[in-house]
Amino acid sequence: MPKLNWLISLIACAGISSISLPVRGQAVLPYLPKLETEKLESQGLQLLQESVQLIRFQQYDLALPRAELATQLAPENYEVWFILGNLYIQQEELAKGIHVLEKAEALAPDQEGILFSLGNAYFQQGKYEAARTKLEKGLEIEGNSPEALFDLGNTYLKLAQLDEAIESYEEAFAKDATFWPALNNVGLVEYEQSDRTGAISKWESVIQVDGEQAEPQLALAVALFVEGKTEKAIALGKAALKLDNRYADIQFLKDNLWGEQLIEDTKKFLSNPQIQEIVSTSDEATSEKKEEAEIPATP
Known part of the structure; x- marks a missing residue:
């Protein structure tokens, strides 16, 4: 089977196709540090937009440093950690990718894209129980992802739950x-x-x-x-x-x-x-x- 390109599908799943930048008000705010923080966050999200566009053209080496800088400028935004974690996994840096994705999950614990991505990464690490937990939780939130159902089928297969594996594969194929x-x-x-x-x-x-x-x-x-x-x-x-x-x-x-x-x-x-x-x-x-x-x- 081909290695699935999770990055594009997960970006779509997470709704990161068009990241909205913070709106700056017309009024002059008296607290200067807050203005600086908003400016930095805006710059971070702009970098993230650039990173997402580069990912779509599979230019991962160019996308990675932008995503890394985006996490420094907008550390409270789960999307920056989500994209960076997936880029590390794309580069086969699984441990680093999982660590970053766990930061994203802490910020957005019910975001199905993060859960699907963590499940895929844990599977690659051979941590099949952890993979099953994340994939099942993600599918409870969004059950229409054939890629996630496929990954769950593979996980069940590794856990020798063959009937469950077949059911998950068949559901994935039924959806696509x-x-x-x-x-x-x-x-x-x-x-x-x-x-x-x-x-x-x-x-x-x-x-x-x-x-x-x-x-x-x-x-x-x-x-x-x-x-x-x-x-x-x-x-x-x-x-x-x-x-x-x-x-x-x-x-x-x-x-x-x-x-x-x-x-x-x-x-x-x-x-x-x-x-x-x-x-x-x-x-x-x-x-x-x-x-x-x-x-x-x-x-």
């Missing part, structure tokens, strides 16, 4: 019929429950939704291979690995929540000589590209 990772993961769970027929049906449906995704194609190929439909399985497996040869890496599959039974069957499938041939070809092509990238340009 183009959100194929949710339906794909129902197949992953069903395969581990020895419901190969159900898993095959799910992956076939995913391919109908989006036929350019490697994961459901490879999973379906493995299942068909086990069923003895070797020719069709190999053709599908080759197509999948041409789309994304990372799925020939067992650790990559584990990172994408493939279960033990599917992993074992995938190892057998990948050992097939015809599949080995395309895996070797893909590895050689990847190595060549890496070597080309490392060759310094001629001055």
Whole structure:
């Protein structure tokens, strides 16, 4: 499954698409420090607006220093901490991101975007109970987020609550019929429950939704291979690995929540000589590209 870009969806969820700046009154206020505070906060929120725009263009390195400065200028505004925390997580600085998001939560404890983001971050840390708590609380406030439902499904899966995982995935897909990772993961769970027929049906449906995704194609190929439909399985497996040869890496599959039974069957499938041939070809092509990238340009 692809790594979901939480930043854009969470900004929308939190209502930060258009941050309102504080309005300055016409009258001259006698207390000068208050004027300075309002000015600093206004500058901080302007920086936050710039950061949000940069995030939309995926210019995270430029967005980060603006968000950091915004937290210094407007420390009582939860949005600045929310954006900064998500930027740290985007940069894979999980501990720092969680610490900042907890500051945002302290300022706005019932803001669902913060809860969803914390749940996602705790999941990445392997703190599945903490992830479940935040995601469930967020969904009590706003239950229409397929991304959050998907994350909750993944969390249930890690907690071995398989029925709850399927329910959460199916609810996510029901809310967005183009959100194929949710339906794909129902197949992953069903395969581990020895419901190969159900898993095959799910992956076939995913391919109908989006036929350019490697994961459901490879999973379906493995299942068909086990069923003895070797020719069709190999053709599908080759197509999948041409789309994304990372799925020939067992650790990559584990990172994408493939279960033990599917992993074992995938190892057998990948050992097939015809599949080995395309895996070797893909590895050689990847190595060549890496070597080309490392060759310094001629001055």
